[in-house]
Amino acid sequence: MSFIQDIQNYEFLQKALFTAIIVGIISGVLGSFIILRGMSLMGDAISHAVLPGVAISYMLGISYFYGAVVFGLMTAFGIGFITQNSRIKNDTSIGIVFSAFFAVGIILIGKANTSTDLTSILFGNVLAVRDSDMWITLGVGIFVLSIIALFFKEFLISTFDPTLAASFGLSNKWIHYGLMVLLTLVTVASLQTVGIILVVAMLITPAATAYLLTNRLSHMIFISSVLGAVSATIGLYISFIYNWPSGAAIVLVTTAFFVTALLFSPKHGIVWRTLKVRKNKTAVGQ
Amino acid sequence: MGNAIQVNNLSVSYYGNQILNKVSFNMESGRLIGIIGPNGAGKSTLMKGMLGLIPTDCGTVTIDGKNVRSMRKAIAYVPQRATIDWDFPITVLETVVLGTYPSLGLFKRPGKKERAWAHECLEKVGMESYAHHQIGELSGGQQQRVFLARALAQQAEYFFLDEPFVGIDVTSEALIIGLLKELRDEGKTAFVVHHDLTKVKSYFDDLIIVNREIVGAGTVENVMQPETMKRAFKSQYSLWDSLEVASS
Numbered sequence: 001m002s003f004i005q006d007i008q009n010y011e012f013l014q015k016a017l018f019t020a021i022i023v024g025i026i027s028g029v030l031g032s033f034i035i036l037r038g039m040s041l042m043g044d045a046i047s048h049a050v051l052p053g054v055a056i057s058y059m060l061g062i063s064y065f066y067g068a069v070v071f072g073l074m075t076a077f078g079i080g081f082i083t084q085n086s087r088i089k090n091d092t093s094i095g096i097v098f099s100a101f102f103a104v105g106i107i108l109i110g111k112a113n114t115s116t117d118l119t120s121i122l123f124g125n126v127l128a129v130r131d132s133d134m135w136i137t138l139g140v141g142i143f144v145l146s147i148i149a150l151f152f153k154e155f156l157i158s159t160f161d162p163t164l165a166a167s168f169g170l171s172n173k174w175i176h177y178g179l180m181v182l183l184t185l186v187t188v189a190s191l192q193t194v195g196i197i198l199v200v201a202m203l204i205t206p207a208a209t210a211y212l213l214t215n216r217l218s219h220m221i222f223i224s225s226v227l228g229a230v231s232a233t234i235g236l237y238i239s240f241i242y243n244w245p246s247g248a249a250i251v252l253v254t255t256a257f258f259v260t261a262l263l264f265s266p267k268h269g270i271v272w273r274t275l276k277v278r279k280n281k282t283a284v285g286q
Numbered sequence: 287m288g289n290a291i292q293v294n295n296l297s298v299s300y301y302g303n304q305i306l307n308k309v310s311f312n313m314e315s316g317r318l319i320g321i322i323g324p325n326g327a328g329k330s331t332l333m334k335g336m337l338g339l340i341p342t343d344c345g346t347v348t349i350d351g352k353n354v355r356s357m358r359k360a361i362a363y364v365p366q367r368a369t370i371d372w373d374f375p376i377t378v379l380e381t382v383v384l385g386t387y388p389s390l391g392l393f394k395r396p397g398k399k400e401r402a403w404a405h406e407c408l409e410k411v412g413m414e415s416y417a418h419h420q421i422g423e424l425s426g427g428q429q430q431r432v433f434l435a436r437a438l439a440q441q442a443e444y445f446f447l448d449e450p451f452v453g454i455d456v457t458s459e460a461l462i463i464g465l466l467k468e469l470r471d472e473g474k475t476a477f478v479v480h481h482d483l484t485k486v487k488s489y490f491d492d493l494i495i496v497n498r499e500i501v502g503a504g505t506v507e508n509v510m511q512p513e514t515m516k517r518a519f520k521s522q523y524s525l526w527d528s529l530e531v532a533s534s
Contacts, residue, residue: 036374153387153395160374161384166339167363168388169355215420217375 003237013240016126019134020236020250022141023186023193023202024228029148030186031207031228032221033179036159040204041091042079045098046180047187047199049075051105054121054191058112065136065188072184075101076177124195124247126236133192140189144182155179156217193232194247205254206231212258212265227257290314291336291444291475296345298328298335304498305331309345311494311503315444315475318466320490320506322480324519327497329479330366330448336477337363337446349444359388362442364433366449372422378432379417382407385439407435412461427458434462445469445476452481463489483519486510 007013034043053071057064075097082093109118120128148155158165158175165172183203190199210224235250242249263271291313298306305328313319321329334340336347338354349357362385382404383396390396408414411431421429430450437445445466451459466476470491480486486493486506493509495501501518502509 036371150393153390157384157387160376160381161365161370163339163365163369164363164384167337167358167361167365169358211375215375216377216380220375 003240006240012127012129015129015131015134016246017233017236019129019137020126020193020232020246021229022137023190024206024230024232024250025225026141026144026186026228027190027199027202028206028210028225028228029221030144030179030182031203032210032217032224033148033155033159034183035204035207035211036217037179039179039183040200041094042076042180043183043187043203044200045079045094046072046075046184047190047196049098049101049105050184050187050191051102051121051196052108053105055105055108055112059108063132063136064191068188068191069184071101072187073181076180076184080177120195121191122195122197123245124191124193124198126193126246126250127239129192137189137192140185144185147178147182151175151178194250198247198251201251201254202228205251205258209254209258209261212261212268215267227254231257290350292346292348292351293336294346294348296332296335296347297343298331298340299343304343306335306496307499309335309496309500311500313475313492313494313503315350316470316473317475317491318470318489319475319477319492319494320480320486321477321494321496322483322486322518323496323501325481327518329481329496332494332496333363333446333448333477333479337361339363357444359440360443362437362440362445364430364437364445364447364450367426367429367433367452370421370429372429374421376421377418378413378421378424379404379408381421381432382435382439385436388440404435404439407438408432410438410465411435425455425458427454430454430462431458434465438465443474445474447476447478449479449481483515 007017031043034040050068050072053067053069054064055067057067060067078097079090079093082088082097083090086093088096106118109121154165154170154175157168158170158172162172165175186203187199190202194202206227207220207224209227210220210222213223214220231253232250235253236246238244238253239246239249261269263269266272293312294310296306296309297304309332321332323329331340335342335345336354338347347354349360354361379401383400385407386396386400386403390400405414405417408417411434413428413431413435416424416428416432421432424432434447434450437447447466450462454462466478469476478490480489487510490506492504493506494503495509495514495518497518502511502514
């Protein structure tokens with residue numbers, strides 16, 4: 001296949017593939033916790049809200065990684081603060097905080113006078129990934145996976161049964177903010193691959209697909225990360241062959257997997273369920 | 287003293303509304319203790335307040351003369367069923383294994399030993415054949431039995447169950463109360479939030495009757511007096527009062 005030959009020939013393609021696969025794996029793993037905790041919107045919020053951080057980093061001439069992490073965490077704490085100290089519900093405070101940060105980001109990017117334009121930050125371009133981006137993604141990947149492996153028990157119990165976790169003396173609040181830190185890191189690592197707008201799809205779509213396919217968290221995490229990596233590879237291939245934007249191509253592949261699972265999942269698929277209902281109806285003679 | 291649960295001046299409020307007002311009582315250990323009271327009386331709040339699961343305004347809770355927070359490993363808490371996400375991707379056995387976490391410590395994963403123990407606990411509640419089912423596939427009573435198995439897996443001395451009998455079948459209810467009595471006979475203590483007055487006498491040794499404050503606390507015989515019950519369940523009784531007035 002020519003794609004495989006091209007990968008062997010072009011270094012930029014090797015880097016793109018490597019980065020996209022890491023992003024697929026880590027967002028698949030973290031995404032499993034995110035969707036089970038009902039925090040999908042939070043992923044969307046943090047990814048948008050890192051924009052001013054990216055702009056300020058350009059202005060200061062430092063890696064966008066630092067600025068993005070600072071603003072990601074500010075968003076998580078800001079949302080938490082509003083929810084806990086007012087009668088405003090969580091989804092509303094998410095909407096308010098992230099759109100405010102995003103607006104600031106759009107203005108700052110205009111002022112930053114950078115060679116990287118808004119489009120590539122918003123939509124990503126994994127084919128243009130640099131060495132430094134690749135190493136940041138790898139570093140973040142190793143860090144995130146080790147933290148989740150080390151604290152798997154604590155994450156599991158606080159996600160499934162927070163009251164029980166509290167009765168064990170665990171702090172749900174610290175676990176929440178710990179996950180927010182990981183979420184910010186994963187978002188930043190995914191910027192180059194899928195861009196700000198589509199990060200949330202990498203986080204939740206493979207995880208949601210896996211959720212439809214299994215009844216065990218460990219299996220869900222495994223399936224989700226495999227789906228993330230496979231989608232990244234196929235998406236990159238399509239992007240390269242047809243000259244589509246890489247982020248959009250990857251996201252559409254994850255969506256295709258999701259739709260397939262939604263219809264044909266052995267346990268939760270719509271098709272089997274409909275057939276079963278119809279069969280039961282005829283069985284009772286209706 | 288020792289071997290007793292002491293609650294002193296415990297007050298809890300939500301957003302400025304006082305739910306519990308200076309609650310104090312003293313219960314012996316090795317007993318099966320019911321916490322009863324009308325709807326909105328603060329029964330669950332009392333249980334959560336005792337365990338330090340919600341912020342309290344003031345008051346102290348000690349078990350065996352020690353602060354509850356330092357007694358966590360000796361305490362098993364079974365939350366209300368309604369608070370759980372039943373679609374969560376977890377099997378019955380894994381749910382029970384969660385009970386072994388406090389004894390494992392940081393960074394350690396549950397292994398064969400923990401799973402074997404969890405299986406044993408499932409057998410005690412008659413749920414071993416469901417070990418590999420997803421928890422949402424069970425009926426309400428079966429779910430409650432699995433939660434009791436998880437509490438058993440904690441090997442605790444003190445059990446706190448919040449409304450375990452709500453919406454469950456008769457067989458599960460009988461099995462659970464039987465197990466709680468067995469635990470009591472082994473010297474363990476169980477607190478059970480309960481709302482059905484009819485079975486109180488056959489279920490519990492001691493009662494705490496709560497309605498924003500303590501209406502009565504002690505042995506079932508001492509506490510189940512008409513006057514006390516009337517005072518606690520005033521709202522439910524007022525209908526009877528007005529009927530009596532009308533007929534006379």
